[in-house]
Amino acid sequence: xxxxxxxxxxxxxxxxxxxxxxxxxxxxxxxxxxxxxxxxxxxxxxxxxxxxxxxxxxxxxxxxxxxxxxxxxxxxxxxxxxxxxxxxxxxxxxxxxxxxxxxxxxxxxxxxxxxxxxxxxxxxxxxxxxxxxxxxxxxxxxxxxxxxxxxxxxxxxxxxxxxxxxxxxxxxxxxxxxxxxxxxxxxxxxxxxxxxxxxxxxxxxxxxxxxxxxxxxxxxxxxxxxxxxxxxxxxxxxxxxxxxxxxxxxxxxxxxxxxxxxxxxxxxxxxxxxxxxxxxxxxxxxxxxxxxxxxxxxxxxxxxxxxxxxxxxxxxxxxxxxxxxxxxxxx
Ligand SMILES: Nc1ncnc2c1ncn2[C@@H]1O[C@H](COP(=O)(O)OP(=O)(O)OP(=O)(O)O)[C@@H](O)[C@H]1O
Numbered sequence: 001x002x003x004x005x006x007x008x009x010x011x012x013x014x015x016x017x018x019x020x021x022x023x024x025x026x027x028x029x030x031x032x033x034x035x036x037x038x039x040x041x042x043x044x045x046x047x048x049x050x051x052x053x054x055x056x057x058x059x060x061x062x063x064x065x066x067x068x069x070x071x072x073x074x075x076x077x078x079x080x081x082x083x084x085x086x087x088x089x090x091x092x093x094x095x096x097x098x099x100x101x102x103x104x105x106x107x108x109x110x111x112x113x114x115x116x117x118x119x120x121x122x123x124x125x126x127x128x129x130x131x132x133x134x135x136x137x138x139x140x141x142x143x144x145x146x147x148x149x150x151x152x153x154x155x156x157x158x159x160x161x162x163x164x165x166x167x168x169x170x171x172x173x174x175x176x177x178x179x180x181x182x183x184x185x186x187x188x189x190x191x192x193x194x195x196x197x198x199x200x201x202x203x204x205x206x207x208x209x210x211x212x213x214x215x216x217x218x219x220x221x222x223x224x225x226x227x228x229x230x231x232x233x234x235x236x237x238x239x240x241x242x243x244x245x246x247x248x249x250x251x252x253x254x255x256x257x258x259x260x261x262x263x264x265x266x267x268x269x270x271x272x273x274x275x276x277x278x279x280x281x282x283x284x285x286x287x288x289x290x291x292x293x294x295x296x297x298x299x300x301x302x303x304x305x306x307x308x309x310x311x312x313x314x315x316x317x318x319x320x321x322x323x324x325x326x327x328x329x330x331x
Contacts, residue, residue, distance in 0.1 A: 002028055002062050002063030002064075002155040002156060002188055003025065003026065003027055003028045003061075003062075003063065003064070003188070004025075004026040004049060004060070004061070004062050004156055004188060004190065005024070005025050005026070005059075005060070005061040005062075006022050006023060006024045006025075006045075006048075006049070006058065006059075006060055007023050007058055007059045007060075007061070008021050008022075008023055008057060008058040008059070009021070009022045009023070009045075009048060009055045009057070009058030009059070009060060010022070010055060010056050010057040010058055011041075011044055011048060011053055011054075011055050011056055012056055017211075017212045018041045018044040018212055019041045019044050019045055019048065019055075019212050020041075020211075020212040020213050021057075021058070021213070022041075022045065022058070022212075022213070022214045023058075023214070024207055024214055024217055026156075026188060026190055026205070027188075027204075027205075028188055029186045029187065029188055030188060030189070030204045030205055031179070031182050031183075031189045031191065031202055031203050031204045031205070032189065032190045032191065032203065032204070032205045032206070032207060033191045033192075033193060033198065033199040033202060033203035033205070033206050033207070033220075034046075034190065034191070034192045034193075034206075034207045034209060035193065035194065035196065035199045035206055035207065035208050035209070035235055035236075036194065036208060036209035036210060036235070037194055038194065040209040040210055040211060040212065041209050041211075041212040042160075042192040042193075042194075042209055043160055043192060045190075045192075045209070046079070046158045046160055046190060046192055048060065049062075049075075049077070049156070049158060049190060050072050050075065050077050050079055050158055051067065051070060051071060051072035051074075051075050051077075052072060054068075055068070062075060062076075062077075062155055062156060063155060073104065075155075075156075076154050076155045076156075077154050077155065077156045077157070077158055078099075078148075078149035078150075078152050078154040078156075078157050078158070079149065079157075079158045079159070079160070080145050080146055080149050080157070080158070080159040080160070080162045081145075081160050081161075081162070082160055082161040082162060082164050082165055083165065084138075084141040084142050084144070084145040085145065086133040086141055086144055086145060086148075087133060088132070088133050088134045089132070089133075090132075090133060091129065091130050091131060091132055091133065092120075092125060092128050092129050092130070092131055092132075092133060092136070092144055093116060093120075093129040093130060095133055095144055095147075095148060096116045096119060096120065096129075096144065096147050096148055096151055097112050097116055097151075098148065099148055099151055099152045100112045100115060100116075100151055100152065105152075115151045115153075116129070116151060119147045119150045119151050120147065122147075122150070122177075122181055122184075123143040123144075123146065123147050123150075123177070123181075124143070125140060125143050125144060125147065128140060138165065138166060138167075138170075139166050139167075139170040139173075139174070142162060142163070142165070142166060142174070143174070145162070146159075146162065146174075146178070146181075150181065150185075153185075155188070156187075156188045156189070156190065157182075157187055157188070157189040157190070158189075158190050158191075159189065159190070159191045159192065160192045161192055161193055161194075161195075162174075162178075162191075163175065163178075163193075163195075163198065164193070164195070175197075175198060175201055175202060176201075178202065179201065179202045182202075191203070196235060196236050196237070196238065197238070199220060199236065200220050200224070200236060203219075203220050204219065205217060205218065205219060205220075206218065206219070206220050206223045206236075208223060208231075208232050208235050210231055215228065215229060215231065215232060216228045216229075216232045220236070223235070223236055224236045224237065227321065227329065228328075228329055229323065229327045229328055229329060230243065230258060230260060230323040230327035230328075230329075231327055233260050233321060233323075237262055237263075239263050239287060239298045239300075240298075241260045241261065241262050241263075241321075242260065242261045242262075242263065242266070242297040242298060242299075243258050243259070243260050244258070244259050244260075244261070244292070244295045244297065245257070245258065245259070245295070246258055246259045246322060248272065248292060248293060248295065249271070249272055249316065249317050249320075252322060253322055253330055253331055254330075255324045255330050256322035256323065256324065256330045256331075257323065257324055257325040258322065258323045258325075258327075259317065259320050259321070259322055260320070260321040260322070260323060261297070261317050261319075261320055261321070262319070263287070263298050263299045263300050264299075264300055265317065265318045265319045265320070266297070266299040266315055266316075266317060266318065267315065267316050267317075267318050268301075268313050268314065268315060269314060269315075269316060270314055270316065271314045271315045271316030271317075272292055272293075272314065272315050272316070273292075273312050273313070273314055273315075274290040274291060274292040274297070274312065274313055274314070274315045275290065275291050275310065275311070275312050276288060276289070276290055276307050276308065276309050276310065276311045276312070276313065277289045277290060277291055277296070277309055278309060279305065279307055279308060279309065281303070283303075284303070285300055285303065286300065286301050286302065286303050286304075286305055287299070287300060287301075288300070288301045288305070288307060290313075290315070292315065299315075
């Protein structure tokens with residue numbers, strides 16, 4: 001396994017700056033999630049690391065060595081894409097063996113068998129090894145795709161939204177499995193998603209991208225609790241962080257234009273009156289939708305709350321975040 005370093009990496013396509021001057025260290029054994037909405041440069045960053053794209057500027061080092069001149073094969077990286085890319089006419093076993101049968105690797109047969117058995121076990125597809133790839137469900141096919149990356153034991157795994165085509169239940173299961181596999185193997189993994197639950201639950205580090213730039217890099221907790229900008233603050237958290245004019249509760253610092261409050265950082269008690277507009281019972285939590293001086297906000301309340309639309313309560317902020325008129329953090 002290996003550390004991956006990007007230093008001042010840029011890549012443009014015509015006049016689109018897909019990746020701009022990105023500097024990032026992915027520590028050995030880290031699970032880094034690149035997060036951001038569509039078109040911010042997540043996939044391009046992965047393709048640059050893998051060697052499928054060549055940077056216009058900057059350096060990429062894997063395990064302390066510049067790989068800019070290396071082909072994708074020489075970089076010893078495995079990629080998993082959103083769309084599983086299995087050979088349909090082969091069995092699951094043959095699909096898993098395929099990467100190990102590459103003439104470059106020249107893996108002995110006994111080792112191939114052992115690796116395939118291990119991976120099939122980890123991914124719980126051992127009972128399907130002799131099925132044709134086409135006879136699998138979507139979730140099983142994606143497991144096999146992940147398995148094909150695992151058998152090679154590469155220096156680095158790159159995954160581009162590998163779970164996004166799966167249904168919610170499978171996605172949740174595979175999220176846990178992937179995290180377990182990664183920490184068991186101690187693999188370095190760079191993972192692209194725009195699903196913030198995946199980022200929060202799997203990542204050791206999150207890199208937030210905005211229009212080709214890496215705007216913050218840190219642990220999920222740091223990103224969640226200490227966002228550098230309003231843009232970063234709105235990337236994580238479900239329900240989304242509430243944003244209101246800075247002065248709504250009084251006491252805003254100079255230059256603050258916006259106060260941002262996580263739903264769990266709003267306290268009921270003495271404070272500003274707010275009227276309840278909707279009570280949303282979701283089973284595991286209840287969300288309270290409120291209006292405060294005509295500004296909407298959402299907070300979490302006891303699942304068995306007796307509050308109803310039309311009720312008025314008093315609110316005060318706890319741990320507010322303030323941002324200036326350009327979205328930069330004030331305090
Ligand atoms: N081969 C290419 N040719 C031209 N433009 C490209 C190419 N690849 C990417 N781009 C552009 O570069 C920008 C970044 O694209 P990229 O696919 O890296 O974003 P992304 O964050 O991965 O988005 P998504 O979540 O939709 O995959 C976009 O504006 C995209 O249109």
